[in-house]
Amino acid sequence: MLLRTLLQISLFKPSADVPGVVRQRLQSATDGQWQEAIAVLTHHRLMPLVFYGVKVHNLTDDIPKPILSQLMLNYLQSLQHNIRLFKTLAVVLERLAVVDVYPVLWKGIVLADHLYPDVATRMIGDIDWAVTPHEFDIASPILAELSFALQPAMATSDAAYFMNADRVLLDVHHRVRLFEGQEPLSLTQYLFSSKGLLPLCRVLEPNAMLAHLTVHLGGHAPDMGLPLCWILDFVFLLRRWGDQIAMQRLKELIPDRKSWRLLGRILRFLQVEFGEPLPAELAEFAQQYKPFTLEGITRQNQLVMWGLHRPQGWVKMAASLVGVRSNPKFEYPEVSYLLQWAAADLWMGDRLSSRTECPRQTTAGFW
Missing domain, CATH: 3.30.460.40 (Beta Polymerase; domain 2)
Incomplete structure (x- = not known):
């Protein structure tokens, strides 16, 4: 799967040697595979990260020039946009610090x-x-x-x-x-x-940030699916601050079983799909969960674009199929996806074992 290869490249550390098979996959990919991968990367806001990985690891010659141009353009647009935000925020923070x-x-x-x-x-x-x-x-x-x-x-x-x-x-x-x-x-x-x-x-601080990323992602999942850019946030947080993460502290911060299950499945996904090492406590915790899959995440997002978590979404899709509404810019989901969607809760899946039920103690209010 070309998408998986591109994500692997984006997660390689700068000093890592790129396996030869990675170049082979890039060179052998068809135009259709490239277009499909680019569509997913764009939707999940990962084009700049992939371009950075490709450039750092000297893989630009292995990518079709039109595709490379798209990646570079997205990177430059993101750079310009982010620098503008940082400059604006710096002015605001300096002014607020005065008071x-x-x-x-x-x-x-x-x-x-x-x-x-x-x-x-x-x-x-x-x-x-x-x-x-x-x-x-x-x-x-x-x-x-x-x-x-x-x-x-x-x-x-x-x-x-x-x-x-x-x-x-x-x-x-x-x-x-x-x-x-x-x-x-x-x-x-x-x-x-x-x-x-x-x-x-x-x-x-790192534990609070990990808790916040988890709960924030879970809160948006019904309407957005699982954005891969938000999932990769977990990778970079744990690479930088993983040694400061403590399960006992997380138990005080993460409020509900659904969020714990989501965290476990994300961590297991990162282990299985990308071989990402985890801090010992988190690795042991994640072993209890069935991981998400890359195919499952991209499929879920396709279904969510139709709004199939609500009855109106099914009506909209049916109207489009019979020509009452204009065709959308995104593809119709496969029948097998629809059957799975109707039969199960695809984001959370497995039941949470009693070992990981972590009731949170609350005291006086904060904010």
Whole structure:
């Protein structure tokens, strides 16, 4: 499977020797296989990471020039976009520091800065952070001074959104339900930017970040499937901070059995599909679970694009098939996929064993 080969390349460490079979697979792939792989990589936002891997390991001559051009263009677009976000965020953070507000940065911006090999390789959508309600009241007028306009239509009970003229979107959480009951100082750490693009930042500590990535992914899975770019976040987090992950700490942070099952299956997937080594405690934990498969993940995402987790999705697909609606830009799923979808919960699959039920103790509220 060409897709698997390209993902393997993206996960090779810079010093790793590339097996000869990898070059053979690249050179022997058909145009159809390349187009299929590129479509999946684009959907899962992995084109920049794959280009970086191809370039670092001197595999550019083994890839068709039109495909290489697509990969390079996506990389350059991601680089330009991410640099713009970092520059904007640096100005915001410096201004907030004047009033002693230090937001807790989350997800994409932190991953791109501290965990991924290159600033362009982790595509970033919006900029996520969390503040206390009091800090939110202080920060809001400052964001307005910096030309960020509140987006009332996007607001939730836990977060507000601000956007500037360059369409940089800030997702500002003033409540974090996942960490309610946790001591705030135990959840965060201060780090200098590893890419030199930001001032001193407050970010989640490794266990809290792993818990957050897991719960966030699980929360979006019914509507998005399992984005491979989010799954690979686990790889880079564990490569950098795996020695700081402690199962006992995770038990205090991950709130439900479904999230534990998701974490176990993701970790096992990384072991089986890519041979990714895990910290000892996590490796033992993951052994209890059936791994996801690469084919299963891509299949699930195809089905989710149709919205087949809701009755309306089946109606939409049927209408398209009989010509009532225009044909979509994406393919119709195979009949076997539909039968499996209707028969089972494809994301979570196996029941959780009693050994991994981890009830969380809660105390006073956090945020």
